Amino acid sequence: MSVRQRLFAGTQLKQLREKHELRQAELAAQLGISPSYLSQLEHDDRPLTAKLVERVARQFPLDWQDFRSDDTEQLALTLREALADPLFAAPFAPDAIARLAEQQPGFAKAFVALHASYRRTTQRLEMVDEALTLDADDDARLPWEEVRDWFHLSNNYVDLIDRSAESLAHSIAGPDGVASTEALRRHLEDAHAINVAIAPGEALRRYDPRARVLHVAAAQTGPSIRFQIAYHVAATSLSAAIREIAESARLKSDAARELLTIGLANYAAGALLMPYGVFRRSARDCRHDVDRLALLYQTSFEQTCHRLSTMQREGERGLPIFFCRVDMAGNITKRHSATRFQFARFGGACPLWVVHEAAAIPDRILVQVAETPDGLRYISIAKGLVKSSGRFDRTPRRFAVALGCEVQHAAEFVYADGIDLLSERAATPIGVSCRICPRLDCDQRAYPPSDQQIAVDLFRRGVIPYEMKT
Structure with a gap:
């Protein structure tokens, strides 16, 4: 049996304590140890035990990702995350998880993979919900639905595009990664001999290949203009990587492949304007305050929320969040969840x-x-947005975006400040949709769950016109 490498992390522990402005006694109390023991850990006189690894990872989940650790520790961490699923009623001891990762790494990896497969199967409940609603099967999905599902099942992260866009951003804007509108225009002109014309126009963005001019509608906001230019920079400079991924995707139609190409270019534009490494650090520094990030990176509220949902790089993950966009009719037009939501x-x-x-x-x-039927609680924010049409005789586009995380990450989410997360009355019980929601006592229910039979009484009427048979 291999000898497990002991984890000395004194420097990281001290940096973590100073970052959160904690005294040694305060951090020691959070970890359930004495101040003298913590002092020994910070001076690397003693290694972190499995129990302490569990406590640090639980108290500071994002900071823990940056701790130095070997492959066994990383496996134990992913195994711990899988075993934290509400599916498992009893908690597993940290020492047992550490021993399993050390002594049976093959089994531990297989279990993590099995749990990931379970999560994907759970996600496909959404597709069942769609089929029930539309009386359609998977083969009847429209091209844009195929593309939406492709991004969703890819965990909304495309590594090749993201890293290529990050490298391109540094070459355009330097180490800080914030490429101004003027810097993007210069790149198009210098690298591709394409000029940018910002002027009134019907199309938000239109490229004239003969004149080699990118026309961008001036009626848009500054962040939108910048995004349109970034899109063309990404589509032109990263065309090979975008084409490679689009051609290898398992899609049923050419239309879906073309839409995926556009989606990947949009993804690349967001990654270009908000490069992964610097954006992840900024997000953590300001505790995922979307307005602050939008000002810093000169992006819109929606663009910033969308980018936060793509922080899924292996070994450098951001805050696990969910993100969606909902129109006035309640249709979800964008969606992704790195949580169990x-x-x-x-x-x-x-x-x-x-x-x-x-x-x-x-x-x-x-x-x-919000509390979902599985008992998990989330801090959820939503903001209504209006996109002007630029004309009186055209109705503005109105929609809302939502962003959220599990309450265990509340310390990293500025919007949780001032909320009593432990109060039983603080949470609103919500579900996915009425068709698959198990809450039988909900006064807002539109129709019964698909797996329940209803009982109708001609001489009794409640808030909803039927009851479920028990």
């Missing part, structure tokens, strides 16, 4: 979720503690 694929999402209220109240951030 599930979305309805189309309209019919839970009416108790705050995103529906936000769609009618623009430019105001609403905060909600």
